[in-house]
Amino acid sequence: MNNLWILNMGFVALLVGIGLYCLLTMKNTVKLLIGIEIIAKGVTLALVASGYARENLMVAQSLAITVIVVDVAVIATALALIININRHTKSLDVRKLTKLKG
Template sequence: MSELAYICFVAVAVLVFIGLYCLMTMKNLIKLLIGAEIVAKGVSLALITAGVEKNNIMLAQSLAITFIVVEVALVAVALAIVIGIYKRKKSLDIRNLNNLRG
C-alpha cells in the first residue's frame, strides 16, 4: 500500500467515525443527516483511494459518481421527510418521534 493510500484510508476511518458519532449522539434531525453525509464523504474517498491504489481510477470514478447520485436522492427524500415531520410536530427533536413505541 502506498503512503497516499495509507493516509487516505486513515482519513476515511476518521470520517466514518465522526459521522457515526454524530448519528449516535445528536438529537436534531438535520444534524443526523449531516452525520450521514460525513459517512458518505468517507465512502467516496475510500472508493477513489482504492481506484488509485489499484491503478483503475476510471472505474472508481464512475462508482463514486453513482454513489454521489444515490447520496443526493437520499438527502432529498430525507429532507422532505424532515419538513413533513416539522409541519406535524413543530420540532426537529428525534425524542418527539416515539409515537410508535409500544
C-alpha cells in the same frame, strides 16, 4: 503510492467514525443527515483513493459518482420527510418521533 493510500484510509476511518458519533449522539434530525453525509464523503474518498492506488481510477470514479447520486436521492427524500414531520410536531427533535399516531 501505498503510503498515500494508507494516509487516505486513515482519514476515511476518521470521517466514518465522526459520522457514526453524530448519528449516535445527536438529537437534531438535520444534524443526523449531516452525519450520513459525512459517512458518504468517507466512502467516496475510499473508493477514489483505492482506484488511484490500484490504477483503476475510471471504475472507481464511476462508482463514486453512483454513490453521490444515491446520496442526493437519499438526502432529498429525508429532508422532505423532515419538513413534513416538522409541520406536525413543530420540532426537529428526534425524540419527539416516538409516537406513530397519524
